[in-house]
Amino acid sequence: MAKILLVDDEYTMVQMVTEVLRAEGHEVFPFTNYNGVAEALTSRRPDLVITDLYLDKTKPHGLEIVQKARALTPPPVVIMITGFGTVESAVEAMRLGCYDYLEKPFKLDELKLCIQRALNHTQVLAENQQLRKELRRGYQFHRIIGASQPMQAVFHLVERVADTDATVLILGESGTGKELIARAVHYNSRRGQGPFIPVNCSALPENLLESELFGHRKGAFTGAVNDKNGLFHEADGGTLFLDEIGTMPAQLQSRLLRVLQEKEVRRVGDNTSVTVNVRIVAATNENLESLVKSGKFREDLYYRLNVIPVTLPSLRQRPEDISMLISHFLRERTHSRSGKPFQVTCRAMAAMEAHSWPGNVRELENAIERASLLADLPLLRVRDLPPVVQAHATADDGNEEQQISASVVPSGPRPSEALSASATPTTPGARPASPMPPTLLSLKKYGHDQELAYIQHVLASTGQDKEAAAQILEISLATLYRKLSDTGD
DSSP states (O other), X not given: OOEEEEEOSOHHHHHHHHHHHHHTTOEEEEESSSTTHHHHHHHHOOSEEEEESOSSSSSOHHHXXXXXXXXXXXXXXXXXXXXXXXXXXXXXXHHHTOSEEEESSOOHHHHHHHHHHHHHHHHHHHHHHHHHHHHHHHTOGXXXXXXXXXXXXXXHHXXXXXXXXXXXXEEOOTTSOHHHHHHHHHHTSTTTTSOEEEEETTSSOHHHHHHHHHEEOTTSSTTOOSOEEOHHHHTTTSEEEEETGGGOOHHHHHHHHHHHHHOEEOOBTOSSOEXXXXXXXXXXXXXXXXXXXXXXXXXXXXXXXXXEEEEOOOGGGOGGGHHHHHHHHHHTOBOTTTOOBOEEBHHHHHHHHHSOOTTHHHHHHHHHHHHHHHOSSSEEOGGGSOHHHHTTOOOOOSOGGGOBOTTSOOSSSOTTTSXXXXXXXXSTTOOOOOSSOSSXXXXXXXXXXXXXXXXXXXXXXXXXXXXXXXXXXXXXXXXXXXXXXXOOO
């Protein structure tokens, strides 16, 4: 149930409403004047404020209460009630952030329905905010898979430019994760609370792409039966991701250049332009310089887009990331019959590391999905892989199932959040796991050293963020500190 702050100068009404709301399980804080309301807002932190507009018939204290309530973080939802209702006061109350407005006299059922709607609205907003937080967390840089030097260079560059409004051009082969980086740019910027609108420029014919991007007026062309805002309007305050920008027709290139220069958009069939506040992130797997030389891409637009070029390495340029990616793709999968997590044989791992992966990460993901569906054991073997990957396997010595790769984590923290156990920790003092201890130790001491090495390994992958590391390890923050301080003796 909710905490409700009720303010009205009619004692009988306050008493009656208070009794009704408390009977429904709400915690109610009633006031019959303005005194103490401001203090109660900060000390009681209500979920809902119900306030009269005029508390002394002369001054609209209710508007002050609305302002103070909406200034809180998070702000409570506010319902305004009054016996002196006017259009002007209603407009002003709604402008200040009121959720609803009731004029006296009102029925109790009407008030209860209004309260229920307001509380549902608050819940939806809270859920939306939580989803946004989770979404932003999912695109933090340390959660994108890649411990190799080429990927670390990409992360370093993107971190430096994310929280600016500079136009970013992402270059890379198909399947390298260009949209993933584009989303990371957006969600790690000040625009992260705004919309992220992706559009594939090669997926629509020219006439439809123009309407999608810029919108149209009713009657602008056959089929335009209503006014429509384009994706530039939808992305206002956020980021517009233009994928496959190299395929954009010449006429639209000209219009896009104007938007980048003037920050204005004109709908198809319209005579006026509208200012938009949109950041552009573009991507392509084509060589735009070659397209410029051949006259297929405007040179001035190329320079407008190429403010911050980010080149993504192909998977063959970062083979050390393959085991991490495999761990990530297997994380949510279990063997269909046994329900056990998958492991990978050394022979299968060697074959995958030897393959050139022309389709990059997307091809690897598809190969792992295929193998996990075909495997008759919770173990990925060479026979489960696509034929093009099997071709890289060494000769079968008949002992494949007994040789399990240690570089794939079958369960535990997500490989996208923690480096695989085979990666070398970068934190000074971190001890990598080894198959045999250098000296003979007790089982307790050896187990402690292995555990501590992995904890330090996860800390390295999170940039020493202990809270994030504790979540990955699925332990409390207090337990993490205790394990770090424990000598194991």
